[in-house]
Amino acid sequence: MNFKVTPNNLTRLEKIFGEAKYELRFEKGTFNSGYCVLEHKKVVVVNKFLNLEGRINTLLDILGAMELDESVLTPESLKLYKQILENRNSADAADEEPKTPSPEQPSEN
Numbered sequence: 001m002n003f004k005v006t007p008n009n010l011t012r013l014e015k016i017f018g019e020a021k022y023e024l025r026f027e028k029g030t031f032n033s034g035y036c037v038l039e040h041k042k043v044v045v046v047n048k049f050l051n052l053e054g055r056i057n058t059l060l061d062i063l064g065a066m067e068l069d070e071s072v073l074t075p076e077s078l079k080l081y082k083q084i085l086e087n088r089n090s091a092d093a094a095d096e097e098p099k100t101p102s103p104e105q106p107s108e109n
Helices: 007-019 052-065 075-096
Strands: 023-027 035-038 043-047
Touching (some): 007 052, 007 075, 052 075
16 A cells, blocks of 8 residues: 555544544553554554654554454545555465465586
């Protein structure tokens, strides 16, 4: 997905979390991956020291891994969420494709 790094796009991603009733917080902490998701409390904590691109990429990763109730999303947010999921699924499929082995060089005997 060609997702431009703009403050407006960050706001659009944050809106999806809000509509899904997740509390999105940017705080400092020692996160190995840059974020922490507490599913049972519906809280997502993102490292506040990430730059704009890091925040957007982190939110894209989280949304791609989560299953949200699509019925609570506005049409605009739902469209964006589905694009994120499609992109994640196509990227996963590309990673799983077996690579064709390169033909062996014939020996010169």
